[in-house]
């Protein structure tokens with residue numbers, strides 16, 4: 267609690283803007299930013315201090331106070347200025363620092379919705395750069411000079427790769443499902459199995475998406491079992507669609523059965539009701555070849571006769587956020603004409619990234635090598651073991667540079683563990699991995715975890731298990747390793763203080 271007199275003195279000790287602007291250090295800030303921005307930041311800093319003084323939130327002895335304000339302080343006003351100028355510089359820096367920024371994901375969760383899901387491949391990035399800074403033929407047919415469709419850039423690739431007749435792209439898979447419902451099922455009924463009423467990440471729930479799309483949900487079967495006759499009995503003249511939803515983030519195990527897509531398609535054809543397959547993750551390669559549980563591929567779904575298939579661009583497909591709709595031409599054409607499509611459309615950067623990612627799939631080996639999601643998922647344990655051992659020994663060396671021996675600071679070992687696919691895909695797949703386990707000796711693990719997460723220079727996300735911080739290099743890009751070692755060493759050396 268500051269007494270009234272001290273408060274007055276502290277308030278009086280605050281420099282004027284004119285005085286601050288006249289200082290050498292401020293002049294270089296003005297050169298870097300602008301006069302107005304610096305004045306703005308200076309005002310902000312001074313106002314904040316003023317408020318803190320008034321509200322007792324400032325420690326008097328931490329503030330510079332020039333000798334004419336409080337007796338006994340030796341500094342001159344010019345010397346004090348450094349404190350304010352540093353605060354102004356910090357203010358300006360943080361204002362221009364990106365809020366949306368890179369984080370190092372050492373959790374081993376490959377598709378993390380909160381961390382932006384799939385990483386783009388080099389070629390997708392190049393494509394984004396290519397069209398982002400230039401004009402493009404986004405909606406111009408270069409052969410005729412006439413207005414073209416933005417879908418042509420990817421439609422042929424999607425149909426070639428999946429076997430579908432036609433395709434289009436919207437903002438995300440939730441938008442794709444919504445558009446399907448809005449186009450074909452507004453005011454009508456859509457039949458879904460009770461075992462497939464999924465919720466994805468809290469914001470996509472089949473019953474709510476139905477309502478938003480203007481369709482009536484007709485639930486059939488039981489949670490664990492749905493039979494073809496359940497669908498058959500529910501079909502009436504008001505039925506618009508049969509919807510199959512891939513249970514992408516959970517598994518129903520035990521006494522279960524669901525209707526195969528082929529059988530649903532046969533029923534749909536018999537009754538003249540289109541069948542929609544919401545696949546969630548858009549897998550184009552047989553994952554079982556890479557030691558993962560098999561996921562239904564888009565090709566299989568099209569081959570089974572689904573009229574419309576929808577999937578995400580940024581889950582297992584490994585591209586930009588997008589919702590791909592593939593299927594029979596008459597349905598896709600009807601969806602392209604829906605007014606809602608305009609509101610759900612994606613921009614040139616998404617098309618660029620999507621086209622480049624699709625091209626990688628023309629050669630499966632190239633796709634697995636160059637699409638980061640597939641590369642991380644298919645990374646073998648030997649590679650991870652090598653990387654983890656190297657990493658651990660480099661980290662020990664980095665800690666030995668601190669005066670103490672590293673064992674006094676942290677126990678470091680390489681242990682067995684599991685990575686996760688995440689992002690609402692392959693919920694039961696545990697991928698064997700190697701983990702670098704740190705057991706800090708001077709700092710608590712929670713302190714270490716939060717220090718790393720909130721590190722201003724480069725946030726790092728790790729897993730915490732009991733008294734260990736776990737680093738899974740599967741999701742750390744090789745070029746990030748050096749930086750991660752520095753961050754970890756710094757957090758162990760300084761995180762406690």
Ligand SMILES: *Cc1c(COP(=O)(O)O)cnc(C)c1O
Pocket residue numbers: 438439440441443464466470511512513514515544545546547577578579588589690
């Ligand atoms: C992820 C998912 C969605 C939502 O896709 P977004 O691209 O996140 O909009 C919808 N349905 C299923 C089955 C999913 O797995």
